[in-house]
Amino acid sequence: MTSKEPRCNELPMESPQDETADTTSVLLASRSSSYLLIGTLCGIIGGGFSSYITYAYSSEYSRMLNMEGERFPSGNPYWPPSVSNMVNDIESPQGKVWLCFMVTSAFLAMLSQYPFTFPNVYIGNDVPLLPFVARAFPSCFPNGFMSMMSARTYLPQIGMLMVALVRTTPRNVWRPAQNATTVFHTGGAVLWIGVALYTEVYTLAVSKVAAVGKTERRLRWACVVLALISASFYIVSGILSPDALGLCCDVEYRPVTMATVEKARANSAFSIAEQNLILMEGAHFTPNATAPLYMGMYNSASGGALVMIMLGFWGEAGAGAFMLLNLIVIWYFSENRRVQLPDSLTDELEAVPFKAEPLMLFSAGMVPSGVP
Incomplete structure (x- = not known):
């Protein structure tokens, strides 16, 4: 009887007592853990601190003055309806913080390759992202366009970059050209939140390969559910x-005239007067513009409308925050962060003995046979 030949991605192992890990594999596992942690913390800082700036400094005059250079009749500051609207000006304090940390977060998470190196996320590279595509086109797309692990490694991070770099704008300057970019911003949000949720639900509910403990599973499910609830508010x-x-009272926009410009100047709101002139120019050359395009903001939202705007804003912020917290949970319970590195790297790079976690070897392309 012929012996079974090991597959190319299997590593023969003599006994659990003799298991050792290749030094390169250990280094990659440790580096993956560090990249994921630092990248996730950058994302939390970027989203959290930019929201803090927006909330803590909401009483600044620039957010309290209307198109005439007077305080909004509602007495409320202008509150952006979305996070992207909040950070659309990359020269603003919150815009700078958001762009810096979110771009850094996306690249570090992508570099971590954590779906391939973390035992509690690894589900096997034979799981297709889109099973129906694999069934319909088995010869062209045997992995359903791409494997689910590859999708989890790259697509959410690409989506984060798209959301951070392709921003929305306030409604009164939402030009047709700007509207054409919505597909990229919305698509980025779907990749970031949607793909991350989809792959995480599969990992927790379907996969028999991922090594997930009871407490970790509960915490990760909690993050998923809270992210879904938050996203539903925003949608x-x-x-x-x-x-x-039937809620009162939404943001009120009015046409801008030279009288509006002069009144803003009389109130020493010179930057607002300049903005009014730009709006007038747009309205003049776009006579068929749909309201509130090229109109000035006369009053901020209040009452039920303000509550709805706030729910949408914090819903979007919460969806991103809970997905980032989900990564923190994954990192905390992963064995990768407990890997012991060698005291020194010699020319011969001695192997480092430790209790070999089977999935620790994925980063080196080696998977022990017999791993469930």
């Missing part, structure tokens, strides 16, 4: 307007 607020629900 509802984006689809339904306060007026459609």
